[in-house]
Amino acid sequence: MTAEVRRMAFLLWPGCHPAILMPALAVLRSANRMAETTLYQIECFTLDDEPIVSPEGWELPARRWDTAERDVSQLWLVADADRLPTSVSPTLVLQLRSLSREGVVLGALEEGVFPLAMAGLLDGHRCAVHWRLLEDFRERFPAVQAGTRLFEQDEGRLSSSGCAITDLFLTLVNEHHGADLAALAAEDLNVERIRDGSEQQRVPLRNRLGSTHPKLTQAVILMESNIEEPLTTDEIARHVCVSRRQLERIFKQYLNSVPSQYYLELRLNRARQMLQQTSKSIIQIGLSCGFSSGPHFSSAYRNCFGVTPREDRNQYRAQQAQDGRVSL
Numbered sequence: 001m002t003a004e005v006r007r008m009a010f011l012l013w014p015g016c017h018p019a020i021l022m023p024a025l026a027v028l029r030s031a032n033r034m035a036e037t038t039l040y041q042i043e044c045f046t047l048d049d050e051p052i053v054s055p056e057g058w059e060l061p062a063r064r065w066d067t068a069e070r071d072v073s074q075l076w077l078v079a080d081a082d083r084l085p086t087s088v089s090p091t092l093v094l095q096l097r098s099l100s101r102e103g104v105v106l107g108a109l110e111e112g113v114f115p116l117a118m119a120g121l122l123d124g125h126r127c128a129v130h131w132r133l134l135e136d137f138r139e140r141f142p143a144v145q146a147g148t149r150l151f152e153q154d155e156g157r158l159s160s161s162g163c164a165i166t167d168l169f170l171t172l173v174n175e176h177h178g179a180d181l182a183a184l185a186a187e188d189l190n191v192e193r194i195r196d197g198s199e200q201q202r203v204p205l206r207n208r209l210g211s212t213h214p215k216l217t218q219a220v221i222l223m224e225s226n227i228e229e230p231l232t233t234d235e236i237a238r239h240v241c242v243s244r245r246q247l248e249r250i251f252k253q254y255l256n257s258v259p260s261q262y263y264l265e266l267r268l269n270r271a272r273q274m275l276q277q278t279s280k281s282i283i284q285i286g287l288s289c290g291f292s293s294g295p296h297f298s299s300a301y302r303n304c305f306g307v308t309p310r311e312d313r314n315q316y317r318a319q320q321a322q323d324g325r326v327s328l
Helices: 018-035 090-101 113-118 131-140 162-177 179-188 205-209 214-225 233-239 244-255 259-277 282-288 294-305 309-323
Strands: 006-012 040-046 074-079 105-110 126-128 145-147 151-153 157-160
Touching (some): 006 018, 018 040, 018 105, 074 113, 105 162, 113 131, 131 145, 131 259, 151 162, 233 244, 233 259, 259 282
Parallel strands (some): 006 074, 105 157, 126 145, 126 157
Antiparallel strands (some): 151 157
16 A cells, blocks of 8 residues: 655745754655655745755755645744744735645744744644743734643644754654654654653753752742742742751852842843833833832843843844844
8 A cells, every 4th residue: 555645845934044944854854764665745935036045055945935735735834033924925824724724734843833823823723832932922922822832733733843843743754654664763863752742842950050959940940930929038948848048058059149149030031031022011021020110120130131121122122123024
């Protein structure tokens, strides 16, 4: 019996680095090689006549997407965080909706979730968004169930951040052609295990902190879970079952900081992320990050970053405008 050949199409936004595609292409190519037949046909498309060229100078062969391709099995939208799309043309929206009605699976790699959401094709669906862009995405698309799982598969919609593209495509090979072929492809690519989509994107805390001390890990998890209403150092020490003095020694030894300073910087970094990614007012952001008043927030922010929250937001927006966001 001849195996079904699936045509996998990738539509790249202008400014997209072709390296984003490499994990997906490597898995599909490996599956073809291990099966010793063509299971996946791969085609790349662009929205304009500009070639897909990396800053390093290498080019990805692609042709212009002029009309909806009717024999596509899956269509993947691919975009780059450095040049986020700001709109999707009405013509492309109609094409995507038509393909969806015909049963074509629509996927998104990296920031490809943005144009897919702009087209209204993620409303009511789960999708995976890189944790750095989650606040921005949720504010812009409240009808989408956005989260930070490694990847999502939800009723004809697929999505993955960069860290898990290999895992998602190995999972698809498993679903299409069985666990044996997926295992062969994983071995061919030196992938130790295929991670499940339900796992979270964030690097394990002990890796980020450079420490395996369990009390330190517990304390930082508590801090990250209590941003809006910060705990005192004494409360954190009680929760992790050490004395305040012991907790301070642990922070000094492993992080060269005291718990209160580390906690403050954690809250300020969260505030900075919200300033850049959302349109919430400065006072709203300050209160949601545990600051009792606008002046308190502004003073702490200036001491940490050298500028006030308003100055930092204005500088960020000016830089974004100068870099130019792609609108197609």
